[in-house]
Amino acid sequence: MERFDRYLPMIESEMRNVTRGEDDRLNLFYGMMHYHLGWADEHFHPLDLHAGKRIRPTICMMACEAVGGNPEDALPAAAALELLHNFSLIHDDIEDDSRTRRHRSTVWALWGVPQAINTGDGMYSLAYKALLGLQRRSMPQDLILEAMERFSATCVALTEGQYLDMSFEERMEVTAEEYLHMVERKTAALLSTSAYLGALIGGADRETAALYSLFGKQLGIAFQMEDDILGIWGDEEVTGKPVASDILEKKKTLPVIFGLMKETSNGGSSPLWDMFRQDEITAEQARKAARILEEYGARSYTNTLAAEAHQMAMAALEGTGIENEAQADLRALAEKLLRRES
């Protein structure tokens, strides 16, 4: 077990406690959630897949510990963040028409779109149920309400980001600025809130909590850019997705935005534009697009911006002036995230 996996058993147990029906007639409903979370196979037999990396709850608990709090106090928020994240994955898989995730069939692919929509809604509902568990910890009520405010604003931001991301697929011209505006909502908001809530619950002052919030936000931006790179150049064996899958889906990720802009400013031939103007992009074309983008320097451009965001995340951590084991773990986790392969 890696050092920063030490919170995992607690996180899983907190999540399991809220992901449970009071009635046997609801076993299948909760079973679909357990399947998605990696606790059951598709026949609802118990399983322990460690399907998710549980990055968000881990960051939340580390931030809590780093500012001197008892990380267990952050468990309700940690579970809520992971459930919220997974609700969004269940719905994203429907919206993106993705039949597999982490080498397994997605919920909609197994049980159909109607049940998958509702299972996602159920998991979203459980996220709030989990968060309200903060009341069991001896914590001031105004702090609990502040956590709920932040959590709720994050939920709104997530859906705004998802709207923007989907709308980009239908538009040709998307700028890098619009991309960032989207990523701040779709990815960075939740990571930012994960670090913020941990610090808040751990008793940090406003200024310190704001720095953890900034750390999470910049980490989220770097994380998304890294994801964009994996979505084009990731190893099929490792990611579990087809080669250049984001191009197949015509996603306007940062490398693609860079490549399209480059062709526009160059004048001359525009193989990428021609491809993205088609109704469908074939697997062969997608592989070709990946090569073209690499030649344009889209990969190194994205890598550079990701590294900048990563540095800003580290500077925010540094700015807190805090130095202890948990803080070092946060730093190490951030490093690991930027060197991941799936």
Next chain:
Amino acid sequence: MERFDRYLPMIESEMRNVTRGEDDRLNLFYGMMHYHLGWADEHFHPLDLHAGKRIRPTICMMACEAVGGNPEDALPAAAALELLHNFSLIHDDIEDDSRTRRHRSTVWALWGVPQAINTGDGMYSLAYKALLGLQRRSMPQDLILEAMERFSATCVALTEGQYLDMSFEERMEVTAEEYLHMVERKTAALLSTSAYLGALIGGADRETAALYSLFGKQLGIAFQMEDDILGIWGDEEVTGKPVASDILEKKKTLPVIFGLMKETSNGGSSPLWDMFRQDEITAEQARKAARILEEYGARSYTNTLAAEAHQMAMAALEGTGIENEAQADLRALAEKLLRRES
């Protein structure tokens, strides 16, 4: 304007205040919500359709006033309840494959399933944002947290109920008891919470609030049974849905459950069973099923149970010992709901 429409302008204004993006780039996202709520046409031009009856927020505010509270204090909860209800409608329309609602195209029929799923998620997020507005009213924090607990439990119940309802479509044998177990979650929970939150916010004691909760629950059960009757025998012109639409969708509503049970206990011929065993039910068959069910007495059976639930709702109101205008309005609204035609 009817007497119990007096809260409507306040409710609409409270809902509008939370259903608004901070950024022009999100206009379409919020526009889809405005469309669904009857505030815009499909080109996002302003409209004032009074598309919904806003029953839940009206009950919430009436209950608040009836127990001696200031109904405006209940506005954040009222808006939250209506947004939650409408989120569930947007998703239900996808899950049920319904292209029209209240004589208008549904969100998914206009903008596709992916955007509709996400628009529903957005409205769900705004429901919590609305509820947190209780903090702007001078209200004890423990009361706000209690309201959030109840709201969250209701959200979970809604998705459980929807799961059960969908699973019934795939099962042949469903009992009246299972039906009630489903309806308590899918329909009654939200109406129960509407009345409960109004009473709670209005300052009612536990016992009184529990009676309003029971009133809402029984009203919800009666309401769903009435809905079941409209779904089979409703006037197409008034409901805006095809004749016997619930039978076309093979819904196991109470009249159908009664009819199927009757054929089972009778032995002999079983035209209804034969129909429901088919993959698809035609419009002609659905009309025939409506006639058969009427002959079996399924309509009067359902009417009788609805009347009983209605009486229990009234008895709960009576049990509070409260008599004033708002209480009389609650009674009148309940009467009106049971005599509705759409």
